[in-house]
Amino acid sequence: MYIDFHTHCDRKSPDLINLQTLHVTPELQVEELPNICSLGLHPWFIQLETWESAWLNLVDLAKLSQVVAIGECGLDRNIDLPLETQISIFQKHIKFAESLQKPIVIHCVRAFSELIALKKDTKSTVPWIIHGFNKKEEVFQRLLKHDFYFSFGAAILSDRSPILQAITTIPNNRFLLETDDRTDISIRQIYDRAAALRHVSREALQTQLIETYHQLTGLGLS
Numbered sequence: 001m002y003i004d005f006h007t008h009c010d011r012k013s014p015d016l017i018n019l020q021t022l023h024v025t026p027e028l029q030v031e032e033l034p035n036i037c038s039l040g041l042h043p044w045f046i047q048l049e050t051w052e053s054a055w056l057n058l059v060d061l062a063k064l065s066q067v068v069a070i071g072e073c074g075l076d077r078n079i080d081l082p083l084e085t086q087i088s089i090f091q092k093h094i095k096f097a098e099s100l101q102k103p104i105v106i107h108c109v110r111a112f113s114e115l116i117a118l119k120k121d122t123k124s125t126v127p128w129i130i131h132g133f134n135k136k137e138e139v140f141q142r143l144l145k146h147d148f149y150f151s152f153g154a155a156i157l158s159d160r161s162p163i164l165q166a167i168t169t170i171p172n173n174r175f176l177l178e179t180d181d182r183t184d185i186s187i188r189q190i191y192d193r194a195a196a197l198r199h200v201s202r203e204a205l206q207t208q209l210i211e212t213y214h215q216l217t218g219l220g221l222s
């Protein structure tokens with residue numbers, strides 16, 4: 001069994017757990033939710049006029065059992081939306097995830113210090129998973145020390161990626177794998193590359209990531 005921990009694509013296969021992430025709008029309906037999904041307000045798509053009604057819809061929908069995580073949500077210093085606004089909306093996600101005891105899937109661009117500060121200040125007890133992580137070793141080590149989890153994607157396929165060291169050395173129970181918005185790659189390629197870098201078999205990696213997935217999402221092994 002493969003797990004694509006963060007994808008924007010609706011893929012179906014008997015050997016795949018496809019954790020599809022959706023940006024919640026005020027209009028999103030329960031009928032549109034995939035069997036397994038993660039819901040949040042993505043910083044790229046937050047609109048000042050509509051985000052509050054989108055938020056109310058999110059609060060309603062995210063209580064459903066098929067919603068196994070909150071996000072993607074987070075902070076992005078490269079967009080126009082002021083960082084203070086992003087932080088206050090992200091704080092709502094943190095509080096909400098805590099009340100539901102569901103993990104948070106994080107989008108973070110050039111705001112890792114703020115992210116670490118928020119994790120400390122909020123004393124959140126749910127897992128924080130940084131998706132699409134692709135930063136240098138020093139940032140990785142800092143985040144690892146602060147108990148973050150990671151989801152690695154297409155970046156590990158490149159021989160020049162700054163995270164090759166991270167994917168090779170990270171402890172077994174601290175990461176998952178993803179395709180994100182890449183429709184041109186499959187999660188199998190990511191697994192094969194991760195298994196090769198970590199010198200384990202694909203089967204061993206599959207077993208390990210299933211365990212991590214259940215540990216993070218609190219789902220039973222059934």
Ligand SMILES: [Zn+2]
Nearest residue numbers: 006072180181
């Ligand atoms: Zn994404």
